[in-house]
Amino acid sequence: MKIVTGILLFFCFVSDTFASESIELGIASSVESAILNENRPYMVYLPPAYHASENTFPVIYLLDGDVHRFKGLVGVLESLSTETLGSQVQQAIVIAIPNTNRSRDLTPSTLTQWTFNGRVLDTFEQTGKANVFALFLEKELIPKIQSTYRVSDKRVLVGESFGGLFAAYVFLHSQSLFTDYLVIDPTALWDDNYLNTTYEANFKQPEFQSNIYFAFANNAHLGEIGRTNYKWGSDFAASIITSSNANSRQQYFENETHGTVALLAWYSGLKFLLPTTEN
Amino acid sequence: MKIVTGILLFFCFVSDTFASESIELGIASSVESAILNENRPYMVYLPPAYHASENTFPVIYLLDGDVHRFKGLVGVLESLSTETLGSQVQQAIVIAIPNTNRSRDLTPSTLTQWTFNGRVLDTFEQTGKANVFALFLEKELIPKIQSTYRVSDKRVLVGESFGGLFAAYVFLHSQSLFTDYLVIDPTALWDDNYLNTTYEANFKQPEFQSNIYFAFANNAHLGEIGRTNYKWGSDFAASIITSSNANSRQQYFENETHGTVALLAWYSGLKFLLPTTEN
Numbered sequence: 001m002k003i004v005t006g007i008l009l010f011f012c013f014v015s016d017t018f019a020s021e022s023i024e025l026g027i028a029s030s031v032e033s034a035i036l037n038e039n040r041p042y043m044v045y046l047p048p049a050y051h052a053s054e055n056t057f058p059v060i061y062l063l064d065g066d067v068h069r070f071k072g073l074v075g076v077l078e079s080l081s082t083e084t085l086g087s088q089v090q091q092a093i094v095i096a097i098p099n100t101n102r103s104r105d106l107t108p109s110t111l112t113q114w115t116f117n118g119r120v121l122d123t124f125e126q127t128g129k130a131n132v133f134a135l136f137l138e139k140e141l142i143p144k145i146q147s148t149y150r151v152s153d154k155r156v157l158v159g160e161s162f163g164g165l166f167a168a169y170v171f172l173h174s175q176s177l178f179t180d181y182l183v184i185d186p187t188a189l190w191d192d193n194y195l196n197t198t199y200e201a202n203f204k205q206p207e208f209q210s211n212i213y214f215a216f217a218n219n220a221h222l223g224e225i226g227r228t229n230y231k232w233g234s235d236f237a238a239s240i241i242t243s244s245n246a247n248s249r250q251q252y253f254e255n256e257t258h259g260t261v262a263l264l265a266w267y268s269g270l271k272f273l274l275p276t277t278e279n
Numbered sequence: 280m281k282i283v284t285g286i287l288l289f290f291c292f293v294s295d296t297f298a299s300e301s302i303e304l305g306i307a308s309s310v311e312s313a314i315l316n317e318n319r320p321y322m323v324y325l326p327p328a329y330h331a332s333e334n335t336f337p338v339i340y341l342l343d344g345d346v347h348r349f350k351g352l353v354g355v356l357e358s359l360s361t362e363t364l365g366s367q368v369q370q371a372i373v374i375a376i377p378n379t380n381r382s383r384d385l386t387p388s389t390l391t392q393w394t395f396n397g398r399v400l401d402t403f404e405q406t407g408k409a410n411v412f413a414l415f416l417e418k419e420l421i422p423k424i425q426s427t428y429r430v431s432d433k434r435v436l437v438g439e440s441f442g443g444l445f446a447a448y449v450f451l452h453s454q455s456l457f458t459d460y461l462v463i464d465p466t467a468l469w470d471d472n473y474l475n476t477t478y479e480a481n482f483k484q485p486e487f488q489s490n491i492y493f494a495f496a497n498n499a500h501l502g503e504i505g506r507t508n509y510k511w512g513s514d515f516a517a518s519i520i521t522s523s524n525a526n527s528r529q530q531y532f533e534n535e536t537h538g539t540v541a542l543l544a545w546y547s548g549l550k551f552l553l554p555t556t557e558n
Contacts, residue, residue: 023322023346025304043302048347067302068327068361075354079542082347086538259365263358267542 025074026094031144035136036105041098042141043067045074046149047091048082058092058154058274059145061137061178063106063163065096069262073158076266081274090274092156095145101126105133106162108169108198109191116189116225130169137170138177153179156273160184160262168195168236171212172202181212182269185258188233189225195236206243213272214240214250215265217258226258247272304353305373310423314415315384320377321420322346324353325428326370327361337371337433337553338424340416340457342385342442344375348541352437355545360553369553371435374424380405384412385441387448387477388470395468395504409448416449417456432458435552439463439541447474447515450491451481460491461548464537467512468504474515485522492551493519493529494544496537505537526551 026045033040043065047057062073073094080089099105103124110128114121145151157178159167164186171181172195188195214237219226230252237250251268253261305324312319322344326336341352352373359368378384382403389407393400424430436457438446443465450460451474467474493516498505509531516529530547532540 021306021308022301022303023305023307023349024301025350026302027300028302029300066363068357068363070302071304072354072358072363075351075357076542078347078354079351084345084347084351085542086536088539257365260367263355263364263546 025071031140033136033140035132035140036100038100040100040136040141043070043094043096043098044149045070045077045094045096047078047093049091050093050150054150056150056152058090058156059149059151060092060094060156060158061141062094062096063157063159063166064099064102064161066098067096070094070096072263073266076263077270080267080270081276087276089270090154090276092154092274093145093149093151095141097141102162103127104129106130106159106166107190108165109194111191114190116192116228121189121225130166131173133166134170134174134177138174142177154274156180156182158182158184158266158269159186160265161258162187162190165190165195169198171208171210171240172198175208175210179210180273181210182215182265182273183212183237184215184265184269185217185219185229185261186214186233186236187229188236189229193232196232196239199236199239203243208240208244208248209246211247211273212240212244213248213269215261215269216250216252217256217261218252218254219258221257229258304350310419312415312419314411314419315379317379319379319415319420322349322373322375322377323428324349324356324373324375326357326372328370329372329429333429335429335431337369337435338428338430339371339373339435339437340420341373341375342436342438342445343378343381343440345377346375349373349375351542352545355542356549359546359549366555368549369433369555371433371553372424372428372430374420376420381441382406383408385409385438385445386469387444388473390470393469395471395507400468400504409445410452412445413449413453413456417453421456433553435459435461437461437463437545437548438465439544440537441466441469444469444474450487450489450519451477454487454489458489459552460489461494461544461552462491462516463494463544463548464496464498464508464540465493465512465515466508467510467515468508472511475511475518478515478518482522487519487523487527488525490526490552491519491523492527492548494540494548495529495531496535496540497531497533498537500536 030041079085081091104126107127108130155178164183241248309320358364360370383405386406387409434457443462446462520527
C-alpha cells in the first residue's frame with residue numbers, strides 16, 4: 001500500500017506541478033449528436049470576468065473552429081475586451097466547432113460538382129446538409145451550452161468562406177437562432193448565386209432583426225471568379241442591410257485576400273457587434 | 280491509509296480529467312534575477328511546429344507582458360503563422376514579461392516628476408533603470424531562454440508606450456541584443472524629447488543593422504500632448520529609418536489611439552519583421 005500511495009503521490013505532485021505552470025486558454029469537450037449521428041467535439045473559452053462574477057455573458061459560436069482559429073479569435077477577443085485595448089468589446093464566451101465533414105455541414109444545397117461559367121471549381125462526396133447542421137446547433141449544441149454556462153441572450157455566429165455561406169443561410173432561414181452574425185468573405189459563388197437567388201425568391205418585404213456584419217476581401221487576383229464572388233456577396237449584403245431593422249454593415253478589405261481577411265474581420269466585426277457602449 | 284489513498288485517487292482523477300480537457304496556451308515560469316534582486320515571472324508560448332520538428336524558432340520578447348496581452352499577441356501570431364491566415368508569418372516562440380516596477384524598468388532616465396510644457400504629466404517613485412533591466416535581459420533572461428528552448432538567432436523585442444520607449448532605448452544603446460524591434464506608440468514625450476536628444480548627441484553617422492518597425496496612433500484628441508508625442512516619435516523613427524541598413528518602416532494608424540493601436544501594430548509589425556517569404 002505504501003508503494004501504491006507513493007506512486008499516487010508522485011503522479012499527484014507531477015500533475016500539480018504541471019497544473020500550476022500551465023496557462024490554460026480553454027477546455028475541450030464534446031456532445032453526442034443524435035441529429036448528426038456522430039460525436040461532435042468543441043472548444044470553450046471563458047472570459048476573465050466569468051469566474052470573477054456571477055454575470056451572464058454573450059456566446060460566440062465559431063465555425064471551422066480548429067485550435068488555431070480558436071486561439072486567434074480568442075486572442076483578438078481577449079485583447080479587445082480587456083484593458084489591453086481599452087475594453088472596447090464585451091467579454092464573451094467562445095465555442096469553437098471543428099469540422100468533421102465541412103462540405104456536408106456548411107453548404108445549403110446539394111452539388112456533387114460545383115461549377116462557375118462551365119468550369120468545375122470543386123467536387124464533393126457530400127453537400128447540402130446545412131439544414132441538418134443548423135438543427136444540431138439549435139436542438140443539441142446551443143441547449144447544452146445554455147445549460148452548462150452562464151450565458152446571456154446574445155449569441156454571435158462567426159463563419160468564413162463556406163462558414164460564411166452557412167451563416168448567411170442561417171440568417172435567412174432561422175434568423176432568431178442568433179442575435180448577431182459575423183459573415184466573412186462568404187462563398188457567394190455557391191450553386192450559381194444561391195444566396196441572392198434564395199433571397200429574391202423568398203423575401204419580398206423582409207424585416208431582419210438580427211445584427212449582421214459582412215467582411216469582404218480583395219480576390220481580384222483570382223480573376224472573374226474573385227470579382228464575381230465579391231459582386232454577388234456584396235449585392236446580397238446590400239439587400240440585407242437595406243431591409244434590416246438592426247445594426248448591419250459591410251466592409252471591404254482591399255489589402256486582404258480570401259485567405260488572410262479573417263483577423264481584421266474579427267477585429268472590426270467584434271467591435272461592431274459587441275461594443276461596450278451603444279453605437 | 281485507505282482513506283488517504285482514496286483522497287489521493289480522487290485528486291488524481293480530478294486532476295487527470297482537467298488535464299485531458301485543458302487547452303494549453305503556454306506555461307508560466309520565473310527566473311531569480313541577481314541583477315534586479317527579485318524573482319521575475321515570465322510566460323512561454325511554443326508554436327505548433329515546435330514539438331513536431333527539431334527546428335529552431337525565432338523568439339519574440341513581449342514587454343508589459345501580462346496574461347491578456349500574452350493571449351492577444353499569441354492569438355495574432357498563431358493565426359498569422361498557421362494556415363488560418365495563409366502562413367504569412369514565421370512560427371515563433373513568445374516570452375511575455377509582466378511588470379514588477381514598470382516606471383523603474385522601462386524608462387531610460389531619472390525623473391521623479393514628468394512634465395511637458397510646464398504641466399506635470401505624472402510622478403513616480405522610481406524611474407531611470409532601463410539600463411539595469413536591459414542587463415537583466417542580456418545576462419539572465421535571454422541566456423535562460425536560449426539554454427531551455429530551440430531558438431534561432433532571430434530575437435524580436437515588442438514594446439508599447441513606456442515599453443516602446445524602452446525598446447527604442449535598447450535599439451540605440453545595445454542594438455545587437457535583438458535582431459528586430461517592434462515599437463508601438465512609444466512615449467516620445469519622456470524627459471523632454473529624450474529619444475531625439477539622445478540620438479542627435481550620440482549618432483553622427485550611424486549604420487543600424489537591426490530591423491525596426493514603428494507603429495503610431497492618432498492621439499490628436501489629447502491636444503498638444505498627443506500631437507507632440509506623435510511628432511517627436513515620428514521624427515525619431517524617420518532618423519532611424521534614414522540611417523538603417525536593415526528593414527525599417529513607420530506606419531500611422533489614423534483610426535486607433537494610444538490605448539487601442541497594439542493589435543493592428545502586432546498584425547502589421549509581425550508581417551513586416553517575420554515574413555515567411557523575403558520582402
